[in-house]
Amino acid sequence: MAHDTKQSSSRLELHPDRLFPSDPAVRSIAQRLYQHIKDLPIVSPHGHTDPRWFADNANFDNATSLLLLPDHYVFRMLYSQGIKLEDLGIRRKDGVVVEQDYRRIFQIFASHYYLFRGTPSRIWLDTVFHDVFGLTETLTAETADHYYDRINEQLLKPEFKPRALLDRFNIELIATTEGALNDLAHHAKLKGTGYEHKVITTFRPDDVVDADRADFAANVAALGELTGEDTHSWQGYLAALRQRRAFFREHGATATDHGHPTAITADLSEVDAAALFQRCLAGQASAAETELFRGQMLTEMAGMSLEDGMTMQIHPGAHRNHNSIIFERFGPDKGADIPSPTEFVSNLKPLLQKYGNEASLNIILFTLDETTYARELAPLAGHYPALKLGPAWWFHDSPEGMLRFRHQVTETAGFYNTVGFNDDTRAFLSIPARHDVARRIDCRFLAGLVAEHRLTEAEAMDVAYELTYRLVKKAYQLS
Incomplete structure (x- = not known):
């Protein structure tokens, strides 16, 4: 296999x-x-x-609202691979309910992080994860919860x-x-x-x-x-x-x-x-x-x-x-x-x-x-x-x-x-x-x-x- x-x-x-x-x-x-x-x-x-x-x-509130939702480089790539913007928590003008579970949105992102290989977004994000938050494993579906919790924990600090x-x-x-x-x-x-x-x-x-x-x-x-x-x-x-x-x-x-x-x-x-x-x-x-x-x-x-x-x-x-x-x-x-x-x-x-x-x-x-x-x-x-x-x-x-x-x-x-x-x-x-x-x-x-x-x-x-x-x-x- x-x-x-x-x-x-x-x-x-x-x-x-x-x-x-x-x-x-x-x-x-x-x-x-x-x-x-x-x-x-x-x-x-x-x-x-x-x-x-x-x-x-x-x-800042949480990892998703800070790192993902403002970044059109991120969700344009995910959308290009068939992931709906609604599933990424992007608000619709007509008020239709979209995904509001920030952990779930981050999990979707993590599961598809491989899509960013070779792109500048991968360089920028890896640097943020490593230098700003001190994360030492690559982001995958398996490490998504660890990332989300570690980032949110640090975002609460005064620094x-x-x-x-x-x-x-x-x-x-x-x-x-x-x-x-x-x-x-x-x-x-x-x-x-x-x-x-x-x-x-x-x-x-x-x-x-x-x-x-x-x-x-x-x-x-x-x-x-x-x-x-x-x-x-x-x-x-x-x-x-x-x-x-x-x-x-x-x-x-x-x-x-x-x-x-x-x-x-x-x-x-x-x-x-x-x-x-x-x-x-x-x-x-x-x-x-x-x-x-x-x-x-x-x-x-x-x-x-x-x-x-x-x-x-x-x-x-x-x-x-x-x-x-x-x-x-x-x-x-x-x-x-x-x-x-x-x-x-x-x-x-x-x-x-x-x-x-x-x-x-x-x-x-x-x-x-x-x-x-x-x-x-x-x-x-x-x-x-x-x-x-x-x-x-x-x-x-x-x-x-x-x-x-x-x-x-x-x-x-x-x-x-x-x-x-x-x-x-x-x-x-x-x-x-x-x-x-x-x-x-x-x-x-x-x-x-x-x-x-x-x-x-x-x-x-x-x-x-x-x-x-x-x-x-x-x-x-x-x-």
């Missing part, structure tokens, strides 16, 4: 040389570089952790409260992401705690600039109520957005974030922009016009960033909610977003012709379309002073994805037109693991350059420090 490897149990060990080159000479260089930067503080300038965690500083974990993880700064209408009550609650400079917000105005949203007009009206501006007029609308940006800055924000379907930008006249805004507000705009409006708003936001100094992040190219049945039953962010081809050279030109030569403007570009790295993004960032390249993102936030990024952009954009690493995650406990993977891969890449005599080891040490710590602080204007 063939041995069933799905449930085989073994020691959970993290090899000290994981992700380093197999060649001994290059590996030894990577080891030395890694020792130089491995203990540097973590700067997490873009992510989606819940600010309530840090404001309330309450103990596992969110702020204590921030300190334990050596997180110097973490940024959450909130919509333009958010009252930032949780960030306000942090003031005076000493953590208000460690946990900051990011301004994401998609809720009031995306005219394809069913709630766009209602959101624009709410924007007017919040700010006292006449948001039914073009100038009042822009004034309201400036006011909200200032409000976010009062709560620590140094950056904005824009999750548009494409990278299209526009530079319309004031008259044409105002007319387009009115058509969008009235629900009379075509799909091409709502796309044009989003493009105009990227250019408007770049102008506002030049005024107030906020770094601008553009995250285009995700086909959101590709599985319409899942979206209708469960809502967004359920693992059904898919990368799409994205064009940058022509689409960004209107914005770049207006603001791209401004050295005081910081625009960070991300992509899910890796074919654009060498052809479009590296040449753009290697020329325009306003542009920098964000790290390998989302589906490509993996050892292989990070290596592809470095190999394709470095020869044209160099290291100093990139901005270090950001984890872009809801999975709080995985943040140290994600940053460690990035540090190891950067050391691996740099070690290859040293071995080929393209950099001295001293230069590589300096670059490793820049990629880990200095570049991210510079790009996001963090003191």
Whole structure:
């Protein structure tokens, strides 16, 4: 009878040389570089952790609600193998009862943990289990109860409260992401705690600039109520957005974030922009016009960033909610977003012709379309002073994805037109693991350059420090 490897149990060990080159000479260089930067503080300038965690500083409830339910990397894999989201405790919009036994949900996850072999999720989760909770056996159906009980037991301790974990993880700064209408009550609650400079917000105005949203007009009206501006007029609308940006800055924000379907930008006249805004507000705009409006708003936001100094992040190219049945039953962010081809050279030109030569403007570009790295993004960032390249993102936030990024952009954009690493995650406990993977891969890449005599080891040490710590602080204007 063939041995069933799905449930085989073994020691959970993290090899000290994981992700380093197999060649001994290059590996030894990577080891030395890694020792130089491995203990540097973590700067997490873009992510989606819940600010309530840090404001309330309450103990987390249980292993399932902390590690599984916020992590769409986990349940998209399980769903792909035929496991129902209802069985994983994912709430339905129609109120149909779903599995509520957190132990049972964790058991389902453990029984299928083998599915994550070879994925970055396996690396992150194993690191959390081993380094954060001290678990020493691999997760299987047989060890599921032990895992669940051990994790829950530790989550009750004071040292596992969110702020204590921030300190334990050596997180110097973490940024959450909130919509333009958010009252930032949780960030306000942090003031005076000493953590208000460690946990900051990011301004994401998609809720009031995306005219394809069913709630766009209602959101624009709410924007007017919040700010006292006449948001039914073009100038009042822009004034309201400036006011909200200032409000976010009062709560620590140094950056904005824009999750548009494409990278299209526009530079319309004031008259044409105002007319387009009115058509969008009235629900009379075509799909091409709502796309044009989003493009105009990227250019408007770049102008506002030049005024107030906020770094601008553009995250285009995700086909959101590709599985319409899942979206209708469960809502967004359920693992059904898919990368799409994205064009940058022509689409960004209107914005770049207006603001791209401004050295005081910081625009960070991300992509899910890796074919654009060498052809479009590296040449753009290697020329325009306003542009920098964000790290390998989302589906490509993996050892292989990070290596592809470095190999394709470095020869044209160099290291100093990139901005270090950001984890872009809801999975709080995985943040140290994600940053460690990035540090190891950067050391691996740099070690290859040293071995080929393209950099001295001293230069590589300096670059490793820049990629880990200095570049991210510079790009996001963090003191």
